[in-house]
Amino acid sequence: MESVPAVEIRDLVKDFKTSFRRAPLRAVDRVSLVIQPGEVYGLIGPNGSGKSTTMKALLGLVAPTSGRCAIFGKDSLKVDSRDDVGFLPENPYFYKHLTGTETLSFYGKLCGLRGRILKDRVAELLELVDLKEARDRRIAGYSKGMLQRIGLAQALVQEPRLVILDEPTAGVDPIGSRQIRDLILKLRDKGITVFLCSHLLEQVQEVCDHVGIIFRGKMVKEGHLEDLIAIEDQTEIVLRDASPELVAEIQALVKRSGRTEWLRSGKPKTTLERLFLRETSGDEP
Numbered sequence: 001m002e003s004v005p006a007v008e009i010r011d012l013v014k015d016f017k018t019s020f021r022r023a024p025l026r027a028v029d030r031v032s033l034v035i036q037p038g039e040v041y042g043l044i045g046p047n048g049s050g051k052s053t054t055m056k057a058l059l060g061l062v063a064p065t066s067g068r069c070a071i072f073g074k075d076s077l078k079v080d081s082r083d084d085v086g087f088l089p090e091n092p093y094f095y096k097h098l099t100g101t102e103t104l105s106f107y108g109k110l111c112g113l114r115g116r117i118l119k120d121r122v123a124e125l126l127e128l129v130d131l132k133e134a135r136d137r138r139i140a141g142y143s144k145g146m147l148q149r150i151g152l153a154q155a156l157v158q159e160p161r162l163v164i165l166d167e168p169t170a171g172v173d174p175i176g177s178r179q180i181r182d183l184i185l186k187l188r189d190k191g192i193t194v195f196l197c198s199h200l201l202e203q204v205q206e207v208c209d210h211v212g213i214i215f216r217g218k219m220v221k222e223g224h225l226e227d228l229i230a231i232e233d234q235t236e237i238v239l240r241d242a243s244p245e246l247v248a249e250i251q252a253l254v255k256r257s258g259r260t261e262w263l264r265s266g267k268p269k270t271t272l273e274r275l276f277l278r279e280t281s282g283d284e285p
């Protein structure tokens with residue numbers, strides 16, 4: 001039996017009214033994507049390309065102009081679609097006077113947790129995001145990386161099956177970014193579906209199974225990461241302990257075939273960064 005997708009976005013269009021223009025601004029233009037349970041999906045695109053708006057429509061925070069979004073089969077416009085979702089917004093806001101423990105307890109209570117269960121969950125999350133040592137410090141003194149990690153812990157408080165992360169590493173240094181990357185991998189190991197958008201293409205390449213490139217509101221490329229970065233007309237052969245004689249022999253065989261060109265030995269792959277730049281360098285349609 002086919003499982004219900006964790007995320008299903010069909011022909012999503014979102015127009016914003018602007019007082020400066022007669023025509024509304026089309027922030028998202030017929031975007032469709034499906035994320036299966038347990039996948040890590042990365043939505044990438046330049047500033048203003050519609051990533052956050054897509055995520056907000058999925059969360060029911062903005063109403064689509066047309067099209068539909070669903071989470072585990074439940075329409076995003078219905079409140080119960082959010083039962084299984086944790087969200088880390090691009091600029092999370094926290095009460096600065098609360099400590100890490102108090103912050104997570106606050107969000108835990110909002111999700112209906114109480115007593116021992118709440119205490120254990122807060123301790124477990126502080127451990128997961130590596131903030132155990134800083135648990136009694138006020139949020140006001142947290143670094144950007146620590147704030148993003150407490151934000152991630154907040155998103156996980158109700159044990160969601162889907163986590164939506166809008167720029168989880170924005171403003172975080174490379175070490176902090178790596179910690180967040182490792183956390184995303186831990187979530188994947190636990191079978192949690194992750195939908196993230198990021199500008200850190202290398203990180204997206206490291207953690208995501210599927211990638212979508214959005215440009216001026218349109219999905220311009222979408223698919224399995226390995227397929228997207230493979231070069232169609234080339235074949236990679238990886239040998240272990242090949243002697244120079246063997247390599248020369250293979251090279252001679254290739255030459256004799258007449259039709260095949262020996263390009264080089266190595267890894268003929270493009271990078272997600274190059275793919276991203278190619279797909280987003282077009283002129284106004």
Ligand SMILES: Nc1ncnc2c1ncn2[C@@H]1O[C@H](COP(=O)(O)OP(=O)(O)OP(=O)(O)O)[C@@H](O)[C@H]1O
Pocket residue numbers: 016017025026027045046047048049050051052053054090
């Ligand atoms: N509430 C709004 N009212 C009017 N226009 C909006 C609103 N929210 C977003 N937009 C516009 O919609 C377009 C897409 O914005 P969005 O925030 O979705 O892009 P993004 O890809 O997330 O960008 P960034 O990477 O900078 O966060 C932009 O042109 C933005 O100015």
